[in-house]
Amino acid sequence: MTTRLLAPFTWLGSHGLSMTQGLGNWGSLITDTVRALRHVDVWGRLLLPQLARIGVDSIPIALFIATFTGIVLALQASYTFTGAIPLYFVGVLVGKTMIMELGPVLTGLALAGRIGANVAAEIGSMKVTEQIDALETLAYPPNAYLVVPRVLAGVIMFPAVTILAIGMGITSGWVTSLQLLDMSTPQFVRGLTLFFFPFDVWFAIIKATSFGLVVTLVGCFYGFHTTGGAEGVGRSTTKAVVVSSMLILVLDAFWAVLLL
Amino acid sequence: MKRRNETLVGLVLVLGVVTAVFGSLWLQGWEFGRTVETVEAVFSDVGQAAEGNAVKVRGVRIGRIDEVSVHPEGEFVQVVLRVDADVPRPPDAAVVLAPESMFGEWQAEIVSRSLYPHFQFLDPNEPDVLPGYALPDISRLTATADRISENLADLSDRIGIAFSEETAENLARTIQNVEGVSDRLTQLIEQQAATFDVLAARVEEATGEIGRAATASRTTFDHLSDLMATGEVEMLLTDVRDVAEGLQSLTQEATTTTSEFQKMAVRAESTFARVDRILGAAEDGEGTLGRLLNDPTLMNEVEATLVQLQLLLEDVRENPRRYLRLSIF
Amino acid sequence: MTIQLDDLHKSFGQKHVLRGFSLEVRDGETLTVLGPSGSGKSVMLKHIVGLLTPDRGQVLVDGQNVGELEMNDLYDLRRKVGYVFQLAALFDSLSVADNVGLGLHRVGGFREDQIRERVRECLHLVDLEGFEDRFPAELSGGQKKRAGLARAIATKPKYLLYDEPTTGLDPLTKAVIDQLILKMRQELGVTGLVITHDMESAYRVSDRIAMLYEGRRRFLGTPDEIRGTEDPVVRAFIEGDPQYLERRETTVEEAS
């Protein structure tokens, strides 16, 4: 009887405890990573390969997504605007949405799948095969060796990839307008420039940078907290992708509230 | 492998930065490879004009609005235009801010001030700064036109049940005149293809008629005023004057946009047609002037409206060019 | 200059693995720890380099309390200790040569060619010449184990902790590794702590042998002493014959 009455409290206690513990784990990951930044000798050599892996290798998927997004945006805009609104608003819609929303977010989500999974799986399997312990015994701080280069690469390359994706999306929207919508280049460009503010680009860059940070950090976090062999690695990978995708959407709203 | 990585990473970063920087500049309307200079202008109000809007000379885009800021003392608004240095500007250059299209974006046009004597340009107190004037917002014009037509409609309702025979005849004539004029005006505005001279002549002709019509209607209303010249009514009249004055100034602004003018003409036409119908009924039947006198406000406003119409028509006669240009939007 | 474990306690959840284990490894000796599978030998070894911290008791290496060291001091200490992992724990993404050379990069002060030379030397010692450019996935279990050993000795540490260095190797390679452990002690004065299930190896390389049983030290003595011991648990273990035991439960799980 009493146990039933106390059940909610027990639930709260155990969940509160695990939540606090989770937050603590996050806190220590972040502080350790910030502290590991001073081991430039450790992560310096490792940054370049990560830049290539996280940035360069993500370009094809990012551009692929952006291309089709641009096409759909242009067609959908013209479909919506038919009659009431001049066609050059297709340019407005493609430009604004690509730069401020879909460019950063879709790239972020695609890379969350690619990079988040990759990082979590790699670090997770290193964890379960004691490679991280081995790093420690060789006097390498694992945060400096594994987390810092990945997070830095994410923070540096996400904006670059996002910008290229945005450029690609706008270009494909433009080509679509020319080929399928009977618009002219000046018309499209007029719409593009109409409501453009340089802030839009900053907004995209800020978003992409935060997405890069979150995706790589979440990947590292779940990688480091992997237990239980190959199955555990699979679990961590899934969690990393789900959590970083969710965080991207939350951050997206957060930046919109904060900056718009 | 490593060399290849370095190259690729560098390439992606450089491409990203270049895309971001040049893309932003381009989308802001930066003209690459042209000499650019800044021009300052002052305004008492800038309407919906904002940073990034186009700057034009004779309809050709030559730059963009770089900065809009209220003067530290709050007296006026300073606007910095970034324009192509190679495009010559008229000696008495002034800047007119106006809607570029119906969808909210505005433009700044550099014009010769002498072409627009009726615009109330704000005069700068420094040399090299251009005087500026912003056209009233389209939504304000529409609201004014709405009020005018509402008043007319209201009045016609009341007139329908209260009128003397003589007044009614006068009014009917007036209305026929106004109707005829607005017909011609409508035609005129539709004939955009006609040459400027022909058009100008027609405008003159048409406005002459409107003017006469307006005078006639004024006489009518004077007559009406005589009929209701009692002390009480006088007081009411003064009360209403403020309202009428506000309307007056707005309508004056309305005269700067032909599309609005056209709308007014059309509305007036239908309203007057209605009045005509009602008057026909009034002529047949009976009515009490007393009912109308209970609400002289309407009367007064209609009179003011007619005065405005007259002013407007005079303006059209004097500056047909302004209306021609605007009708092209 | 010793490794000293004092009254070490460690639990994982309900599982009480170490229950007051004490041991001192003297300077320059090679000490072997025996014990049933799952008795906590690897756990004990991880405490020495601070991969695990004790719930109670302490670990002193060179007089420093490992559990309470600052991060920097801990890393300094780890540079003096080589660790051979039970399952090698080679870095998958690095070639064998890079695996072995990684510690040298961290120590610093070596030129690339010096590192390459040292890597070659270490691989020669474990009989893996020519495997420099292979990746761990391309090695057999025994080759991995030897590569792990090469990685541990590359920085010439003062202490070497071997977690089952010979398990799963053929008798000949086993002998080579045993020779290597002996050579480390004799020529370089390395203090060694070896975990093994292989009595033959234990007798061959050890100065002293200890046994971990039910979380505590059950036995400590020279190879000769262990051969002559009357303790049924130890006898059963070294003879590989359960009849010495009344009870068959040997693992910690069952005991707890």
Ligand SMILES: Nc1ncnc2c1ncn2[C@@H]1O[C@H](COP(=O)(O)OP(=O)(O)OP(=O)(O)O)[C@@H](O)[C@H]1O
């Ligand atoms: N990280 C951990 N979390 C939970 N339990 C653990 C952990 N590490 C070890 N254990 C448990 O501690 C006990 C001792 O494990 P340990 O690896 O030390 O055994 P061992 O003596 O090395 O065995 P073997 O000879 O088979 O290698 C085992 O029951 C194991 O399940």
Ligand SMILES: [Mg+2]
């Ligand atoms: Mg073990």
